[in-house]
Amino acid sequence: MTTIIETKKKVQLEIDGKTVLAPEGATILEAARAVGVRIPTLCYHEALSPIGSCRVCVVEVEGVDRPATACNTQALDGMRVVTRSERLFNLRREVIRMILAHHPLNCSPCPKNGDCELQDIAYEYDLAPNDFGSYSIKTEEYPWKEFSTPILDYHPRRCVLCGRCVKVCKEIRGLGAITMAGPGALASIQPALADPESPSRCVSCGECMRVCPVNAIEERMGGGKGKPWETEKTATTCAYCGVGCSLELNVVNGKVVGVTTDDAAGVNKGRLCSKGRFGYAFIHSGERLGKPLMRNEKGELEETTWTKALTKVAREFRRTLAEHGPDSIAGLSSARCTNEENYLFQRFIRQAIGSNNVDHCARL
Amino acid sequence: MTNSIAEIEEADVIVITGTNTTENHPIIAQRIKRAVERRDARLVVADPRRIDLVEQANYWLRQKPGTDVAWLNGIMHWIIKNNLHDKEYIDERCEGFEELAREVESYTPEQVESITGIPASDLIAVAELIGKSDKTTFLYAMGITQHVTGTDAVKSVANLAMLTGNVGRRGTGVNPLRGQNNVQGACDMGALPSSLPGYASVADDSARRKIAAVWGVDSLPSKPGLTVTEMMPAILKGEIRALYVMGENPALSDANITHIEEALDKVDFLVVQDIFLTETAARADVVLPGASWAEKDGTFTNTERRAQRVRAAVQPLGSCYPDWRIIQRLFQLMGFSADYASPEQIFNEIRRVVPSYAGISYSRLEKGGIQWPCPDIDHPGTEFLHAEGFKRGKGLMTAIPYKPAAELTDDEYPMILTTGRIQYHYHTGTMTRRCPSLETLAPEATLEINPSDAERIGVSDGDMVKVSSRRGKISLRARVSGMVEKGVVFTTFHFSEAPVNRLTNDALDPVAKIPELKVCAVRVEKG
Ligand code: SF4
Ligand code: SF4
Ligand code: SF4
Ligand code: FES
Numbered sequence: 027m028t029t030i031i032e033t034k035k036k037v038q039l040e041i042d043g044k045t046v047l048a049p050e051g052a053t054i055l056e057a058a059r060a061v062g063v064r065i066p067t068l069c070y071h072e073a074l075s076p077i078g079s080c081r082v083c084v085v086e087v088e089g090v091d092r093p094a095t096a097c098n099t100q101a102l103d104g105m106r107v108v109t110r111s112e113r114l115f116n117l118r119r120e121v122i123r124m125i126l127a128h129h130p131l132n133c134s135p136c137p138k139n140g141d142c143e144l145q146d147i148a149y150e151y152d153l154a155p156n157d158f159g160s161y162s163i164k165t166e167e168y169p170w171k172e173f174s175t176p177i178l179d180y181h182p183r184r185c186v187l188c189g190r191c192v193k194v195c196k197e198i199r200g201l202g203a204i205t206m207a208g209p210g211a212l213a214s215i216q217p218a219l220a221d222p223e224s225p226s227r228c229v230s231c232g233e234c235m236r237v238c239p240v241n242a243i244e245e246r247m248g249g250g251k252g253k254p255w256e257t258e259k260t261a262t263t264c265a266y267c268g269v270g271c272s273l274e275l276n277v278v279n280g281k282v283v284g285v286t287t288d289d290a291a292g293v294n295k296g297r298l299c300s301k302g303r304f305g306y307a308f309i310h311s312g313e314r315l316g317k318p319l320m321r322n323e324k325g326e327l328e329e330t331t332w333t334k335a336l337t338k339v340a341r342e343f344r345r346t347l348a349e350h351g352p353d354s355i356a357g358l359s360s361a362r363c364t365n366e367e368n369y370l371f372q373r374f375i376r377q378a379i380g381s382n383n384v385d386h387c388a389r390l
Numbered sequence: 391m392t393n394s395i396a397e398i399e400e401a402d403v404i405v406i407t408g409t410n411t412t413e414n415h416p417i418i419a420q421r422i423k424r425a426v427e428r429r430d431a432r433l434v435v436a437d438p439r440r441i442d443l444v445e446q447a448n449y450w451l452r453q454k455p456g457t458d459v460a461w462l463n464g465i466m467h468w469i470i471k472n473n474l475h476d477k478e479y480i481d482e483r484c485e486g487f488e489e490l491a492r493e494v495e496s497y498t499p500e501q502v503e504s505i506t507g508i509p510a511s512d513l514i515a516v517a518e519l520i521g522k523s524d525k526t527t528f529l530y531a532m533g534i535t536q537h538v539t540g541t542d543a544v545k546s547v548a549n550l551a552m553l554t555g556n557v558g559r560r561g562t563g564v565n566p567l568r569g570q571n572n573v574q575g576a577c578d579m580g581a582l583p584s585s586l587p588g589y590a591s592v593a594d595d596s597a598r599r600k601i602a603a604v605w606g607v608d609s610l611p612s613k614p615g616l617t618v619t620e621m622m623p624a625i626l627k628g629e630i631r632a633l634y635v636m637g638e639n640p641a642l643s644d645a646n647i648t649h650i651e652e653a654l655d656k657v658d659f660l661v662v663q664d665i666f667l668t669e670t671a672a673r674a675d676v677v678l679p680g681a682s683w684a685e686k687d688g689t690f691t692n693t694e695r696r697a698q699r700v701r702a703a704v705q706p707l708g709s710c711y712p713d714w715r716i717i718q719r720l721f722q723l724m725g726f727s728a729d730y731a732s733p734e735q736i737f738n739e740i741r742r743v744v745p746s747y748a749g750i751s752y753s754r755l756e757k758g759g760i761q762w763p764c765p766d767i768d769h770p771g772t773e774f775l776h777a778e779g780f781k782r783g784k785g786l787m788t789a790i791p792y793k794p795a796a797e798l799t800d801d802e803y804p805m806i807l808t809t810g811r812i813q814y815h816y817h818t819g820t821m822t823r824r825c826p827s828l829e830t831l832a833p834e835a836t837l838e839i840n841p842s843d844a845e846r847i848g849v850s851d852g853d854m855v856k857v858s859s860r861r862g863k864i865s866l867r868a869r870v871s872g873m874v875e876k877g878v879v880f881t882t883f884h885f886s887e888a889p890v891n892r893l894t895n896d897a898l899d900p901v902a903k904i905p906e907l908k909v910c911a912v913r914v915e916k917g
Contacts, residue, residue: 049533060600062460065726066711097496112907113665132752141406141560164827175831176830176831177827177830177831187681195591198420199420200419200420200423200424200427201471206602209874229412229416229813230814230827231416235727246827247826247827247830249611252416253699254879258703260701260702260703261700261701262683262684262699262700262701262703263690263692263698263700263759264472264571264572265571265683265684265700265821266571266816266822267414267415267568267816268567268568268569268571268572268573268574268692269395269415269418269567269569269572269692269693270571270690270691270692270693270694270696270698270759271417275703275704277682277703277704279809280704280705281704282684282703282704284879291758292698292758292759293395293417293692293694293696293759294417297417297420298417299416299417299813300416300814300827300828300831301813301814301815301822301828302546304825304827304828305682305816305821305822305825305828306825307824307825307826308665308682308820308821308822308824308825309682309683309684309685309704309707310707311666311824313666313667314665314666314679314682314707314708314710315600315664315665315666315667315671315677315679315708315710316679316707316708316709316710317679317708317709318676318677318678318679318709319667319674319676319677320675320676320677321675321676327667327672327674327677332709332711332719335676335677335678336678336716336719336720336723337723338675338676339634339661339676339678339723339855340720340723340724342632342658342659342661342675343632343634343659343720344723344724346631346632346659347443349631350631352611353613353615353629354630354631354632355630355631355632355633355634356615356621356624356630356632356633356634357634357636358618358621358633358634358635358636358638358640359576359632359636359637359638360572360576360581360636360637360638360819361571361572361573361575361576362570362571362572362577362637362638362683362817363572363636364572364575364686364687364688364689364690364713364714364715364733365572365576365578365579365639365688365689365690365691365697365699365737365740366688366689366714366733366736366737366740367636367688367712367713367717368572368575368576368579368581369579369587369712369736369740369743370578370588370714370717370718370721370728370730370736371579371581371713371717372579372580372581372582372699373605373728374717374720374721376580376586376611376636377605377607377610377712377726378720378721378724378725378726379614380611381611382579382583382584382592382613382614382615383583383616383621383630384581384582384583384615384616385581385582385583385616385617385621386573386576386577386581386582386618387458387570387638387639387640387643389862
């Protein structure tokens with residue numbers, strides 16, 4: 027945990043009539059959040075430095091003509107800020123209307139429907155699909171543009187050009203695998219041209235997908251469909267490397283269909299690598315073993331029952347024990363199994379077999 | 391790790407060696423990059439390959455594979471010679487300094503350059519940097535340990551850390567990065583031939599008595615058992631007759647697998663518990679289908695000693711059972727009682743047996759992971775070890791001479807092969823290769839080869855090559871790349887189609903019994 031040394035001076039300002047003491051350097055948005063004043067945002071993301079592209083967060087600062095964007099304007103001593111007014115409401119509504127003018131609004135086929143930051147804000151500002159000539163989410167989508175990795179699809183129509191994905195790739199990943207290119211509203215996110223050996227190549231971590239406020243970046247080979255309200259999330263720990271990232275398995279109808287994260291949880295604070303985020307399909311692989319197997323007279327492995335399989339194992343262990351003693355049996359436990367299973371396994375070898383011949387593959 | 395992942399961002403100097411962190415521990419690599427970019431920490435990379443982090447590094451020491459002890463001794467030589475070591479710290483907390491100082495005396499920068507290929511001036515600059523900085527953290531992984539001299543290299547890292555007072559303080563430490571999710575936990579739980587749960591030696595009578603009392607038995611075996619790398623030869627010698635393998639795939643992951651296959655075929659009785667019919671399970675007499683990670687409850691302990699919950703998200707597939715249930719059933723069939731109703735009950739027994747876990751409970755873990763040692767329920771857990779001094783009294787510095795790798799190149803096998811991982815796959819690929827996304831990103835093994843070697847052999851990027859060693863032969867596609875130095879080739883062990891462990895050497899480090907997976911002599915041909 028980083029200790030932040032509070033040497034910074036405080037500034038005092040007023041937001042919607044409330045007095046706020048904020049550390050020097052804080053933005054108006056941070057100061058407002060500290061006293062529970064909500065300013066709507068779209069491009070802003072807590073894990074990233076401010077982008078300032080969408081203008082949804084406009085506020086009025088006394089003495090300043092043009093409304094300021096709260097997410098990237100510094101809070102200054104003596105400032106008087108208003109976050110709610112008819113003028114601001116109309117301004118924000120106009121900004122969102124511009125975004126929605128080229129974002130398809132037939133939300134029902136969209137998997138993000140119900141968990142979409144754009145949908146929420148459109149609802150808040152009373153904008154409905156029939157305010158625009160709406161696009162169909164499917165037919166207008168093709169052809170897709172090639173993204174920076176073959177495992178993600180990018181949908182330019184859905185993209186609201188907030189710039190979060192570009193920022194996250196640069197700030198958190200330390201890469202710059204994607205950029206925004208093209209004129210104004212016709213801009214899109216494109217892979218940055220990089221040599222395949224350069225450290226700024228895409229590593230398929232999916233961080234861009236994680237921070238996208240809409241559904242513009244999607245897993246191409248995702249685990250299946252499921253709407254947010256039918257998805258159950260189970261918090262668990264990644265099964266791959268020793269970092270032990272926290273993640274949530276998203277389950278629909280008894281099937282894992284995706285992985286999400288909690289920005290506040292664990293050692294990774296919402297971040298994952300490609301294995302953690304996309305390495306779940308094996309769970310439902312058709313090649314999983316579903317029944318015990320035992321070698322038959324012909325020497326082939328054949329399905330059997332648990333009772334037969336386990337009785338055979340216990341009998342063979344007993345026989346070997348009787349004929350050759352405990353040190354003629356050995357067990358390999360697993361660095362992939364849980365603590366509880368490893369504990370029980372070594373207890374089995376030490377107690378039931380009576381040998382210390384137990385190890386796991388940490389050495390490999 | 392003696393210290394925590396988050397503390398990496400507090401170090402002034404970060405030394406990483408034998409770990410392509412960007413590929414193996416991406417989330418840690420991000421922390422390193424951030425420390426460099428935002429806090430201006432100095433980064434030293436010691437690696438034979440031009441790994442991604444080299445781009446960010448202030449110094450890149452490109453040692454010849456297998457020469458880690460030599461360059462580490464060289465750094466210590468310079469530090470001691472120039473009085474940059476932390477004398478007060480050494481006096482107070484360490485022993486063995488005199489012997490160490492005598493040993494490293496001959497490792498002059500020029501001498502080290504001739505062994506390792508690291509320019510003397512770079513070695514001196516890094517020695518000065520570490521010697522003069524307040525906090526240095528040392529991160530390493532299998533690139534250091536998978537050599538016949540692996541234990542030596544780990545001790546050398548510890549020597550250097552103690553010499554410069556970099557153990558027992560925030561933002562410092564000797565920090566092995568664990569490759570597999572629960573290596574730390576498996577070791578803590580005593581899945582080791584010479585230690586009981588909690589690391590007491592099996593030869594320690596009072597520790598054995600204490601555990602025997604909890605398990606309700608009169609005595610436990612005191613003779614150390616065999617390591618995984620000793621079990622296979624023991625099978626071939628007829629000493630081991632039955633083998634129980636849970637969730638491991640030695641037929642692909644171990645060195646010199648031709649040897650392993652022979653052993654697995656020879657053993658009288660092989661039982662394998664896994665979720666797929668792995669190369670190992672295919673040779674079993676009985677295969678028991680376990681539940682996958684998404685189907686079971688329990689805990690994992692990460693590389694910074696943090697115990698964290700694993701929770702079942704879906705029901706076990708078919709008639710699979712979680713591994714703990716299968717072992718419990720076998721216990722009963724062998725005539726013992728093992729009555730646990732849940733993993734939590736097993737965990738509560740662990741808390742009684744392993745003192746450093748005593749204060750960790752499932753209900754506390756609901757609020758997030760806890761780092762051991764955590765001796766009681768009010769203890770917050772421990773971010774970094776040895777704050778109050780070393781467990782054994784004084785930190786032991788050991789004099790370690792450099793020894794060359796077990797297998798050297800010759801005319802027949804003129805190149806060095808080193809092995810490792812890529813970030814899209816895990817271990818032998820049993821899980822990741824069944825995930826379409828990850829398989830798309832890396833569908834096949836490739837052999838990284840330096841452009842000049844490629845030209846000499848007459849292969850271009852994407853051509854098939856044959857790689858042979860004294861033990862076997864594989865074919866795979868060449869990837870011509872400046873990542874590796876001339877004379878060195880690199881590949882991964884994730885792919886059963888090109889099982890690199892047909893080639894690797896099963897010569898063992900005499901103490902840790904780790905095979906020399908990182909260095910073996912090979913010949914590369916077009917074809
Ligand atoms: S997947 Fe990761 S590396 Fe690739 S573009 Fe997205 S954020 Fe960047
Ligand atoms: S893809 Fe998503 S995150 Fe990126 S600019 Fe478009 S809407 Fe924003
Ligand atoms: S998400 Fe990636 S870095 Fe995190 S634990 Fe899993 S494999 Fe390791
Ligand atoms: S949230 Fe402030 S400009 Fe987008």
